[in-house]
Amino acid sequence: MIYEDQGDMEKSLQFGLIAAHLNPSDCEEWVKLADMSLEQDNIRQAIICYTKAIKYDPSNVRYLWERCSLYEQVGEHKQSMDGYRRILNLLPSTDGEHFMQLSRDMAK
Known part of the structure; x- marks a missing residue:
């Protein structure tokens, strides 16, 4: 927080990544770190x-959706489609x- x-x-x-690895079950912290990573184009x-x-939190559709979108941005379409299939099941x-x-959308 001081650096922020x-x-x-x-x-x-x-x-933040070090802290998250020390308490890995805090989903909201991981999402916050993902947002920070995106702000830095990572x-x-x-x-x-x-x-x-x-x-x-494997049943959180929002997390799955965001990750699928990121996979599409980097051109990893197979991982994206796998994620979308998981969303359909949920x-x-x-x-x-x-x-x-x-x-x-998946068919397209």
Whole structure:
């Protein structure tokens, strides 16, 4: 937090990653670190952070969705499609409209 207050976001991210590894089950911290990574244009690091968050909250569709979007940005389409398939399995049966829209997007 000290580095963040001083405006040194790179050091803040580095120490945040250390802290997150010491308490890996804090999903919100991983998501915060993913956002910080994206602010520094480090998409690969953001993917890793979302992967850690998903490990401890595998049914969170938002985390999966964000990671799939990042995979698409770096051209890893297979991982993106795998993630979208996981999202389809997690969507409730009452959410048919989103299911169909995502299925159409995947087909494209």
